[in-house]
Amino acid sequence: MDQIITAVVAVVGVPLVLLGYIIGGEKVMERLPDRLQGWARPYFWALPAVGFATIFMVYPMVRTVIISFRNNDDTEWIGLANYKYFFTFPDTLTALRNSVAWLVFYTFFAVFLGLIIAILVDRVRYESLAKIAIFLPVPISAVAASIIWKFMFDYQPPGTTQTGTLNAVLATFGRDPVAWLITGPFVNNAALIFVGIWTAVGFCMVIISASLKAISSEVLEAARIDGATELQIVRLVVTPLLWPTITVVGTTMLINALKTFDIVYVMTNGAYDTDVIATRMFSQLQSSHFGRAAAVGVVLFIAIVPLLIVNIRRFQQQEEQR
Amino acid sequence: MSAEVTTRRESAVERGATALDNLGYRLQRLPLHLVIIIICAIWIVPTVGMVINSFRGLQDMSQSGWWTTLFPPHGFTLESYRQVLAIEGVAPSILYSVLITIPATVIQLTIATMGAYAFAWMRFPGRNLFFIVIVGLMVVPIQMTLIPVLQIFKVLHINGTIMAVWLAHSGYGLPFEVFLLRNYLGGLPREIFESAEVDGAGHSTRFLRIAVPMTIPAIASLTIFVFLGIWNDLLVALTFLGVSAYRPFTVVITGLVTSFGGGWQFLTAAAVLQMALPLAVFIFLQRYFVRGITSGSVKG
Numbered sequence: 001m002d003q004i005i006t007a008v009v010a011v012v013g014v015p016l017v018l019l020g021y022i023i024g025g026e027k028v029m030e031r032l033p034d035r036l037q038g039w040a041r042p043y044f045w046a047l048p049a050v051g052f053a054t055i056f057m058v059y060p061m062v063r064t065v066i067i068s069f070r071n072n073d074d075t076e077w078i079g080l081a082n083y084k085y086f087f088t089f090p091d092t093l094t095a096l097r098n099s100v101a102w103l104v105f106y107t108f109f110a111v112f113l114g115l116i117i118a119i120l121v122d123r124v125r126y127e128s129l130a131k132i133a134i135f136l137p138v139p140i141s142a143v144a145a146s147i148i149w150k151f152m153f154d155y156q157p158p159g160t161t162q163t164g165t166l167n168a169v170l171a172t173f174g175r176d177p178v179a180w181l182i183t184g185p186f187v188n189n190a191a192l193i194f195v196g197i198w199t200a201v202g203f204c205m206v207i208i209s210a211s212l213k214a215i216s217s218e219v220l221e222a223a224r225i226d227g228a229t230e231l232q233i234v235r236l237v238v239t240p241l242l243w244p245t246i247t248v249v250g251t252t253m254l255i256n257a258l259k260t261f262d263i264v265y266v267m268t269n270g271a272y273d274t275d276v277i278a279t280r281m282f283s284q285l286q287s288s289h290f291g292r293a294a295a296v297g298v299v300l301f302i303a304i305v306p307l308l309i310v311n312i313r314r315f316q317q318q319e320e321q322r
Numbered sequence: 323m324s325a326e327v328t329t330r331r332e333s334a335v336e337r338g339a340t341a342l343d344n345l346g347y348r349l350q351r352l353p354l355h356l357v358i359i360i361i362c363a364i365w366i367v368p369t370v371g372m373v374i375n376s377f378r379g380l381q382d383m384s385q386s387g388w389w390t391t392l393f394p395p396h397g398f399t400l401e402s403y404r405q406v407l408a409i410e411g412v413a414p415s416i417l418y419s420v421l422i423t424i425p426a427t428v429i430q431l432t433i434a435t436m437g438a439y440a441f442a443w444m445r446f447p448g449r450n451l452f453f454i455v456i457v458g459l460m461v462v463p464i465q466m467t468l469i470p471v472l473q474i475f476k477v478l479h480i481n482g483t484i485m486a487v488w489l490a491h492s493g494y495g496l497p498f499e500v501f502l503l504r505n506y507l508g509g510l511p512r513e514i515f516e517s518a519e520v521d522g523a524g525h526s527t528r529f530l531r532i533a534v535p536m537t538i539p540a541i542a543s544l545t546i547f548v549f550l551g552i553w554n555d556l557l558v559a560l561t562f563l564g565v566s567a568y569r570p571f572t573v574v575i576t577g578l579v580t581s582f583g584g585g586w587q588f589l590t591a592a593a594v595l596q597m598a599l600p601l602a603v604f605i606f607l608q609r610y611f612v613r614g615i616t617s618g619s620v621k622g
Contacts, residue, residue, distance in 0.1 A: 003421050003484055003568065010425035010488065015432045019530075022436065026526040041525065042446035049437025049500050050452060052430075055474070056493020057459050060467035067469055113361075120358055123351075132608075133362040136369060139600035139611070141554030143572045147579065147593035148372040150586070151388070163387045165371055198365065206612055259463050262556045266576050278557075281465050285561070290469050297465040308458050315457045 018048065061301070068294035082295035092296075095275040098189055102196065102260050102276060107253040109197045111246060114204025118212050119234055121205075131209070135202035142199065142262030149195045150267060153180035184272045192274055195263050200256065204249045211245040212238070248314075251307050258303055277303075376402050376590035383587040402591035411574055412592065419570040422487050422559070423552045430492035430499060431545060435537065437496070438503035439529050443515060453504070459497035467494075468561050475562065482566035490562055491552050499544060506540040507533055543610045550600050571596050 025044050029037055071078045086092050121130045137145060154164025158176050162168040167177035180191045215238065223233050239246075261278035268274045270283065277300050284293035375388040377398045382391070391397065407413050440446075441453055471490055475481040480489075510533070518528050534541075556572045563569050569577070575592045604611055 003418070006485065007421040007425050010485075011428050014425070014429045018432050018436060022526045022529065026524055030524070039446075042440050042444035042449070045440035045444060045525070046437055046446075046452070048433045049440075049496055052433060052493050052496050053456065053459060053500075056471055056490060057462060057467055057497070058455070060470035060474075061462065063470035063473075064466050117358075117361060120354060120361075123354060124358060130358055130362050133366045135612075136366060136601075136604075139550055139554075139604040140369070140597045141556070141572060141600065143554070143556055143575050143579075144593040144597040147575075147589055148368045150579075151372050151375060151590070152368050161386055163384065165367070165387065165389075168387050168389075198368070201365070255461050259465075265556070265560075266579055269580055278463075278465060282557070282560070285468065286564075294469055297463070297468070300463045301466045304461055304463060308461050311461055312454055312457055315454070 021048070064294045064297050067290055068298045070291055072289060072291050074290070078291070082291045083299075085292055086295050086299060091275065092280055094185075094273050095270075095277050095280040098185075098273075098275060099258065099260070099277045101189055102193055102257040103254060105190075106193050106196045106200070106257045106260070107250060109193075110200040110204050110253050111250050113197065113201045114208050114249065115239070115242065115246065117201065118205045118209040119238060122209070122212055131202075131205065134205055137199045138202040138206075140199070143266055145195060145199050146263055146266035149191075149198075150181075153191055155179045155182070181268055181274075182272050184274070188268065188272055188274050192264055192267060195267070196257075196260060199263075200253060204253065207249050208242060208245055211242055215241050251310055255304060255307055258300060372590050373594055375587070376594045378402075380405070380588055383590075402588040403595075405588045406591045406595075409578070411569070412571075412578075415569055415571045415574040416595070418484065418568045419553060419572070422484055422491075422568075422570050423549055425484075426488040426491040426495075426552050427545060427549045429488055430495045431541060431548065433492065434496050434499035435503055435534065435541065436529070437500045438507050439533050441500065441504040442507035442510075443528075443533070444525075453501075456497045456500055460501060464494050464557065472561065482563060482568070484563075484568050487559060487562050490558055491555070494558065495548055495551070499548065502544060503537060503540060506537055510536055543613045546603060546607055546610050550603060553599060 022045075029041055029044065032040065067074060068082050069077055069079065071081075117130075117134055121127045121134075124130065140148075151163075152165045154162075155167055155177055156162050156164070162171045162177055164177075164180075166180065170177060178187060181188050219237060219241075220233060223237050228236070259278055260276050261282065264270060264274055264276050264279050265282065270276075270279045275283075277296060281293050281296035281300065284290075284296060371388045374391055375383055377400070378388065378391055379397055379399050379401050382397055383402075441449065441456075471493070472481070475486045475490075478486075480486045514532055514536075515528055518532055523531070554572065556576060559570045559573045560576070563573060571592075575589065575596060578589055578592065579586055
């Protein structure tokens with residue numbers, strides 16, 4: 001009950017407080033001399049957002065780097081020991097390997113299938129219906145998606161009735177059931193990555209489809225008149241024109257792949273060699289190995305830095321065009 | 323535009339000149355339809371299968387696949403739902419999810435809108451630098467921040483409270499929202515703001531009377547997006563409320579999945595309850611939802 005009241009107070013109160021901040025602040029500001037006013041006002045307006053970002057992101061990032069060089073109790077400097085642990089401990093190396101697999105296969109297939117599906121459904125009349133079907137997993141949480149796929153991957157010993165959809169399909173073809181989530185390291189990681197792809201393709205498709213619609217049909221018509229086959233058109237005309245969008249979507253997918261946590265945590269919790277960097281980090285955190293956890297976080301961040309630079313470059317290019 | 327339509331129509335007429343040609347054309351397109359239908363099936367069947375399973379008896383679920391229910395006797399029952407809701411902590415966790423999601427969404431969007439206005443319509447030294455930092459923060463993995471934020475909450479004595487999660491979500495969500503709203507606000511016509519300024523309207527009036535009302539479409543899309551992001555979140559809640567009494571729905575479900583070895587089947591009902599809200603939002607507010615996604619990344 002207390003929690004409900006606090007929530008209601010927050011929902012009503014925070015906008016009111018900000019309103020008061022704006023109106024009250026502006027009242028104070030108007031009394032200031034003109035020059036001071038012009039200098040102070042923008043910072044006054046930007047302060048709440050910048051302050052939040054500083055407290056919850058910038059400061060913690062700096063702290064995490066510091067913690068990663070310190071022991072668990074944060075009492076002394078231990079140099080690179082936490083990093084050394086990360087790059088030598090077998091379990092973490094497995095996680096590193098799996099994250100690379102996620103990075104490559106999740107990204108490639110999510111974008112590739114998104115592109116192919118966008119191009120295919122563009123040619124049929126029931127396009128919007130097909131798109132809804134593909135997009136359906138996007139709003140579903142990774143937790144729910146994991147339960148959905150636990151049923152798909154369900155495994156019963158050979159000879160008994162298979163209740164899992166995939167193994168039942170295998171059974172109708174007279175094949176032995178596969179323990180999808182246990183057989184490692186190839187099958188179970190591939191299964192998890194596929195669940196990731198399943199949740200992501202709709203996102204890629206929607207964005208690629210939006211820029212596909214922007215390609216003028218005259219270009220395509222001209223290619224057809226020149227005698228290009230549909231496959232050539234897709235390969236030589238459509239894909240190059242979509243390339244900027246594909247790189248944007250690809251960057252987003254790379255970042256998602258590196259951050260992958262929910263699906264692995266819920267479906268296997270890293271068992272049978274399915275750990276990824278983010279689940280590794282969380283298990284270190286849970287066992288209060290803060291130094292090691294911080295080091296994992298830093299490694300994850302360093303992996304993302306190139307993508308961060310790409311994003312900033314793209315932003316700067318867009319700003320020049322404004 | 324209309325010329326284009328006519329050429330298209332003409333070429334279609336040519337293609338379908340005779341009935342036989344028409345048939346050939348259709349046959350040619352058969353693989354296309356097949357591929358699309360197969361892909362759609364792969365994308366839909368898992369969800370449909372689980373939803374059907376959630377309405378079956380526990381015995382049925384562990385003895386036969388969901389597809390057997392498609393033929394009589396169906397044996398639909400609400401047993402799973404009853405059983406899941408009877409587990410201690412499950413029903414309250416749905417309430418906690420609501421109590422986490424709504425305030426967190428409101429808090430971050432009000433702060434973001436105000437910040438975005440400053441970045442869009444005010445000039446100040448360091449503006450570009452600040453904004454580039456914000457663009458960079460959008461992709462920083464939150465793993466990079468969890469430990470220090472946990473320590474901040476401990477110092478403030480709000481560790482394990484719902485308020486802590488509001489703050490954490492707000493901090494993590496702000497960069498993206500400020501970025502998106504600033505682009506939207508910056509695209510509004512300059513003349514409106516200038517004429518308001520000439521008429522003597524201060525920044526607070528310009529913000530509240532012009533900027534906010536004109537940004538409502540963007541805020542609406544963003545609200546849906548942010549709301550569902552928090553509703554579906556696992557990592558933040560697990561980190562800051564993992565052992566608290568106020569664990570949200572996703573955390574409680576995850577706990578049940580990992581703690582039940584064999585008899586986890588009835589959790590289908592929990593999954594259906596958890597995804598009912600996102601799916602309803604997607605179905606009824608599809609346009610806003612998709613717009614939120616596309617505007618976020620095509621321009622980002």
